[in-house]
Amino acid sequence: xxxxxxxxxxxxxxxxxxxxxxxxxxxxxxxxxxxxxxxxxxxxxxxxxxxxxxxxxxxxxxxxxxxxxxxxxxxxxxxxxxxxxxxxxxxxxxxxxxxxxxxxxxxxxxxxxxxxxxxxxxxxxxxxxxxxxxxxxxxxxxxxxxxxxxxxxxxxxxxxxxxxxxxxxxxxxxxxxxxxxxxxxxxxxxxxxxxxxxxxxxxxxxxxxxxxxxxxxxxxxxxxxxxxxxxxxxxxxxxxxxxxxxxxxxxxxxxxxxxxxxxxxxxxxxxxxxxxxxxxxxxxxxxxxxxxxxxxxxxxxxxxxx
DNA sequence: AGGATAGCCTGCGGGC
DNA sequence: TGCCCGCAGGCTATCC
Numbered sequence: 001x002x003x004x005x006x007x008x009x010x011x012x013x014x015x016x017x018x019x020x021x022x023x024x025x026x027x028x029x030x031x032x033x034x035x036x037x038x039x040x041x042x043x044x045x046x047x048x049x050x051x052x053x054x055x056x057x058x059x060x061x062x063x064x065x066x067x068x069x070x071x072x073x074x075x076x077x078x079x080x081x082x083x084x085x086x087x088x089x090x091x092x093x094x095x096x097x098x099x100x101x102x103x104x105x106x107x108x109x110x111x112x113x114x115x116x117x118x119x120x121x122x123x124x125x126x127x128x129x130x131x132x133x134x135x136x137x138x139x140x141x142x143x144x145x146x147x148x149x150x151x152x153x154x155x156x157x158x159x160x161x162x163x164x165x166x167x168x169x170x171x172x173x174x175x176x177x178x179x180x181x182x183x184x185x186x187x188x189x190x191x192x193x194x195x196x197x198x199x200x201x202x203x204x205x206x207x208x209x210x211x212x213x214x215x216x217x218x219x220x221x222x223x224x225x226x227x228x229x230x231x232x233x234x235x236x237x238x239x240x241x242x243x244x245x246x247x248x249x250x251x252x253x254x255x256x257x258x259x260x261x262x263x264x265x266x267x268x269x270x271x272x273x274x275x276x277x278x279x280x281x282x283x284x285x286x287x288x289x290x291x292x293x294x295x296x297x298x299x300x301x302x303x304x305x306x
Numbered sequence: 307a308g309g310a311t312a313g314c315c316t317g318c319g320g321g322c
Numbered sequence: 323t324g325c326c327c328g329c330a331g332g333c334t335a336t337c338c
Contacts, residue, residue: 003331040314040334065332083332084316136315138332179309188333195331244331245318285311
């Protein structure tokens with residue numbers, strides 16, 4: 001479900017609650033959601049230390065769509081939300097935990113109430129819970145012994161983060177492949193963080209046809225594409241992400257960026273630039289919406305917008 | 307080796 | 323109402 005902007009917004013909303021909090025309890029309901037680093041395979045012999053029991057969270061870091069919790073004992077817990085995953089913070093015993101898709105519940109204790117919860121708390125000690133839910137179970141939890149292991153075994157497989165990508169880097173990464181540009185953008189080993197929504201939105205903003213071969217796009221085309229990726233993703237982060245059906249941030253709030261989508265989910269509706277109906281095709285097994293008039297396959301020296 | 311395909315899962319909405 | 327179909331924000335494993 002979530003792409004980079006949703007994960008970054010999630011990171012920002014989790015941070016004030018989790019950083020400085022100590023894990024006092026772990027209730028793992030589906031052990032097979034804990035996986036071997038770099039694979040979907042279930043990790044055998046999972047223990048609570050893998051899930052940071054007894055440790056204090058020192059920071060939350062993100063690369064592409066992957067989010068990782070760093071603890072004071074050096075351990076790391078990496079997460080991926082897949083298509084339908086969510087992490088929500090609630091005051092203790094505030095949620096019906098009979099939900100069959102709740103896979104792990106952490107209980108945490110912090111000595112200073114988080115700013116957003118301060119009003120409702122009388123004492124200086126506060127217990128709360130973190131709920132990990134994922135109906136489709138395409139996501140998972142990946143325990144790692146250290147930050148070095150996170151980088152070597154997980155994040156080294158990812159390309160540079162899309163939120164700070166530049167045109168030259170984008171060209172160097174994408175022009176290695178013969179796949180259409182849309183498929184290349186979705187390949188996380190080339191650029192990390194772009195998913196189906198933002199790939200279509202960025203290609204539209206840069207005026208590039210999704211079936212264009214990456215080698216046929218000029219450097220200034222990549223400049224326009226990189227600018228589009230960064231500006232659209234930044235705007236989405238600041239709108240709390242795109243909620244299509246069930247994405248929620250750490251506090252359970254939906255994002256509002258879907259109201260600003262120019263092409264995603266708008267097949268057959270008029271193009272916001274030229275008014276012609278938007279077309280829908282399949283590229284790399286993913287639905288792709290674009291404007292046949294505003295997005296071209298020809299190599300050009302300038303692109304509209306960006 | 308890179309690229310195309312199937313597969314992993316549940317839930318929802320539409321058509322009949 | 324109920325069933326079947328297609329579709330969904332992602333990625334891995336397996337073939338060729």
